[in-house]
Amino acid sequence: MLDYLNEYKEIADLFALEGETTDIRPYGEGHINLTLLVTTTKKRYIMQKMNTRVFNDPDSLMKNICGVTEHLASRGIETLNVVKTKKGESFLKGEACYRVYDFIENTVTYQAVSDKEIFKNSGRAFGEFQNHLATFDASKLTETIKRFHDTPKRFADFKAALLEDKFDRAKDCKEEIEFILSHEDTYGIAMAGLQDGSLPLRVTHNDTKLNNILMDAETGKARAVIDLDTIMPGSMLFDFGDSIRFGASTAAEDEKDLSKVHFDIELFRAYAEGYCGAVKDSITEKEAELLPYGAYLMTIECGMRFLADYLSGDTYFATKYEGHNLVRCRTQIRLASEMEESFETMKKIIAEILA
Numbered sequence: 001m002l003d004y005l006n007e008y009k010e011i012a013d014l015f016a017l018e019g020e021t022t023d024i025r026p027y028g029e030g031h032i033n034l035t036l037l038v039t040t041t042k043k044r045y046i047m048q049k050m051n052t053r054v055f056n057d058p059d060s061l062m063k064n065i066c067g068v069t070e071h072l073a074s075r076g077i078e079t080l081n082v083v084k085t086k087k088g089e090s091f092l093k094g095e096a097c098y099r100v101y102d103f104i105e106n107t108v109t110y111q112a113v114s115d116k117e118i119f120k121n122s123g124r125a126f127g128e129f130q131n132h133l134a135t136f137d138a139s140k141l142t143e144t145i146k147r148f149h150d151t152p153k154r155f156a157d158f159k160a161a162l163l164e165d166k167f168d169r170a171k172d173c174k175e176e177i178e179f180i181l182s183h184e185d186t187y188g189i190a191m192a193g194l195q196d197g198s199l200p201l202r203v204t205h206n207d208t209k210l211n212n213i214l215m216d217a218e219t220g221k222a223r224a225v226i227d228l229d230t231i232m233p234g235s236m237l238f239d240f241g242d243s244i245r246f247g248a249s250t251a252a253e254d255e256k257d258l259s260k261v262h263f264d265i266e267l268f269r270a271y272a273e274g275y276c277g278a279v280k281d282s283i284t285e286k287e288a289e290l291l292p293y294g295a296y297l298m299t300i301e302c303g304m305r306f307l308a309d310y311l312s313g314d315t316y317f318a319t320k321y322e323g324h325n326l327v328r329c330r331t332q333i334r335l336a337s338e339m340e341e342s343f344e345t346m347k348k349i350i351a352e353i354l355a
């Protein structure tokens with residue numbers, strides 16, 4: 001294994017850390033940044049090599065993060081604390097870019113959850129997070145990835161990857177391709193609503209999967225929403241939907257055995273209770289009506305993104321083996337098709353919760 005301490009100590013030493021660095025090792029299950037746990041003689045930190053291919057304007061990205069975290073901290077909400085470089089910068093700029101956060105201790109992240117209470121707590125926390133962002137001045141935010149949840153655009157990107165079929169992989173995933181192609185008429189509803197104003201544009205997190213929230217290791221209550229790279233204007237459907245996509249599943253996002261992967265309506269109910277309870281004063285009728293669709297949309301969108309990346313040779317999401325993105329795509333398709341069957345039940349649940 002790579003000697004991470006040796007490889008990254010010089011970089012860690014450029015940050016204003018307390019104590020002497022004694023250990024550096026990879027940490028977590030994120031797909032985008034290289035996340036390292038740095039231990040010093042005094043405390044622990046998270047150091048990330050920022051993915052500047054995905055986020056190509058790190059200055060604006062860190063300005064967003066500093067703005068949002070200061071906004072939250074000034075309201076007494078636990079959030080990421082950016083540790084500056086010894087020169088006083090919010091991140092280290094160079095051929096590669098790095099940033100450091102305090103490690104938030106006594107917390108856990110889940111890759112899958114069967115405990116309804118924990119999932120409900122995460123729903124409440126993401127809903128409350130949404131409320132806190134409502135008072136953040138959106139004009140201060142840069143859109144870090146343009147058209148991030150513009151599903152028709154994602155579909156066009158998918159079709160371009162399919163047309164190119166750079167690695168001759170399309171032949172191995174005909175069924176998955178067919179599923180994505182055959183659902184085209186369902187992709188435009190959220191964008192159309194944002195464009196005609198019938199869905200409000202809000203400041204949203206946009207990547208609300210369960211491992212982007214730190215839960216208290218003892219109480220199971222949510223402590224802090226993390227991974228703030230994608231905070232930008234969006235729809236509530238995106239935040240609600242992405243949480244359901246990842247968390248209301250009976251298996252991990254990359255479970256190979258599809259017989260274990262199901263959309264769990266009781267987990268959906270638990271999350272919806274937490275989330276809707278928190279946003280009940282601001283959610284519009286149309287948003288409430290479309291929350292189930294948001295869950296389906298984020299799931300199939302993610303499926304087409306995984307499949308497009310598989311077809312393009314796995315250049316976007318971090319993968320652990322060949323075919324990892326295809327495995328991920330298959331779980332998303334399984335979930336999306338089960339959600340399609342459950343729309344009426346989901347709608348009923350949301351209506352009951354908001355009644």
Ligand code: ADP
Pocket residue numbers: 027028029030031032033034035046080101102103104105109211212214226227228229
């Ligand atoms: P990515 O964008 O690659 O998903 P994240 O910022 O989500 O990167 O970090 C990856 C993982 O590292 C998270 O899922 C979480 O488990 C852990 N993590 C990140 N920041 C912290 C922190 N400040 N304290 C504790 N754990 C953290």
Ligand code: GN1
Pocket residue numbers: 029030031032033054206207209212227229230253302
């Ligand atoms: C990525 O950064 P991470 O691992 O929390 C991705 C999300 C996907 C998710 C799928 C910036 O999230 O959009 O839904 O993987 N983030 C980015 O697991 O593309």
Ligand code: MG
Pocket residue numbers: 030031211212227
């Ligand atoms: Mg993450």
